[in-house]
Amino acid sequence: MESTDSVSQDWKEKVSHHQQVGGIETSVLDNGPGRGTRIAWVNTGTGLRFKVVLDRAMDIADAFFNQHSLAWISHTGTTYPQPFSDKGIDWLRTFGGGLLTTCGLSHVGGPESDNFGDRGLHGLISNTPAEIISIVQPDLRAGKLEMSITGIMRETKPFGPSLELKRTISATLGQPGLRIHDEVTNKANTPAPHMLLYHFNFGWPLADEGTDILWNGKWFPRHGEENAKIFKEGNSFKKCPTPLDDHLGTGEEVVLVDIDADIFGDSICGLHNEKLGLAVMMKFKKEQLPWFANWQHWGKGEYVTGLEPSTHPLTGQAKAREDKTLIFIEPEEVKSYDLELNVLTRKEDIDELVLSVKVV
Numbered sequence: 001m002e003s004t005d006s007v008s009q010d011w012k013e014k015v016s017h018h019q020q021v022g023g024i025e026t027s028v029l030d031n032g033p034g035r036g037t038r039i040a041w042v043n044t045g046t047g048l049r050f051k052v053v054l055d056r057a058m059d060i061a062d063a064f065f066n067q068h069s070l071a072w073i074s075h076t077g078t079t080y081p082q083p084f085s086d087k088g089i090d091w092l093r094t095f096g097g098g099l100l101t102t103c104g105l106s107h108v109g110g111p112e113s114d115n116f117g118d119r120g121l122h123g124l125i126s127n128t129p130a131e132i133i134s135i136v137q138p139d140l141r142a143g144k145l146e147m148s149i150t151g152i153m154r155e156t157k158p159f160g161p162s163l164e165l166k167r168t169i170s171a172t173l174g175q176p177g178l179r180i181h182d183e184v185t186n187k188a189n190t191p192a193p194h195m196l197l198y199h200f201n202f203g204w205p206l207a208d209e210g211t212d213i214l215w216n217g218k219w220f221p222r223h224g225e226e227n228a229k230i231f232k233e234g235n236s237f238k239k240c241p242t243p244l245d246d247h248l249g250t251g252e253e254v255v256l257v258d259i260d261a262d263i264f265g266d267s268i269c270g271l272h273n274e275k276l277g278l279a280v281m282m283k284f285k286k287e288q289l290p291w292f293a294n295w296q297h298w299g300k301g302e303y304v305t306g307l308e309p310s311t312h313p314l315t316g317q318a319k320a321r322e323d324k325t326l327i328f329i330e331p332e333e334v335k336s337y338d339l340e341l342n343v344l345t346r347k348e349d350i351d352e353l354v355l356s357v358k359v360v
Helices: 088-093 317-322 345-356
Strands: 025-028 038-043 048-053 060-067 099-103 112-114 117-119 129-134 146-156 160-172 177-186 194-202 211-212 217-221 253-259 267-272 280-286 292-300 304-310 327-329 334-344
Touching: 025 129, 025 146, 038 146, 048 177, 060 146, 088 345, 099 160, 117 217, 129 160, 160 327, 177 292, 194 280, 194 317, 194 334, 267 304, 267 334, 267 345, 280 304, 327 334
Parallel strands: none
Antiparallel strands: 025 038, 038 048, 048 060, 060 099, 099 194, 112 117, 129 146, 146 160, 160 177, 177 334, 194 304, 194 327, 211 267, 217 253, 253 292, 267 280, 280 334, 292 304
16 A cells, blocks of 8 residues: 655654644534535545545545545435435435445445335445544654544344444555445344445546456346446446446446455455546455446536445345345344555556456
């Protein structure tokens, strides 16, 4: 991971407070549809800074590297949590995009109903506020450059299921990256179904005409090759196009990927904008998140691509139950997930990323 000299020993006799270099600052939005929503700005001191929405599962909304936005923000923007927007496609009404929207914890995919209940698009967790249990600031004088914020979100009701997500988002002063460590625990007394998807959303100017979309693995269009226009052999579906008339309104395409992993078990994906000399690399454990989706929605004024590691290939709980791939967490069992996102600007680092994730 890239580093910077912004927190070299030179600051020791020149800086009074860590916020002069970076750190975590919490506040509350006071206007618009997000009024009353708690947030935390995390500043790595390297040009990478991002907004954690504490009342929305500690998801990440705005994210910038210097003057460049990395994330796509929907027309909705940040809204306060609406825990009962779990019917049909109501989830979209509060989908602000942002760098990360978490989907799950018990259902990922489209709305469905069966003998086990009714489930709306992408589940409940993203509308769940966090109980913040820890904020660790960097301590420059002690040489401690790590910072982190930890919270607990509960997807629960009497008689179960009762799943708890404990999330820690951490960063290091002087390094343009962030880390997410999630622990999902079944707090009920019976086994609970579990599905999880990390909906990372990238927009302009990082995602722009000619930007390379980096991932590798065996792929298939979500709705079948016969219905695909972008995800076909021979098409340049790993380069961002100009806005597409086909993607006005609800136009979009999704490809499902059995993503490759390296010898360390890490799957790597990202985006590379050669014009900006900027790349974003995401890394996660294939064993934890064996599936991956690339969402492409190139509408005019609604221009976004999603890189989405997940436990399941967007099948939904009913299909996963039917094909016996649905995960069940036993009482007090814990499932852990780890992801990293790093910003690269040095040519040698970008070249190494591109080489490791072949562009076709």
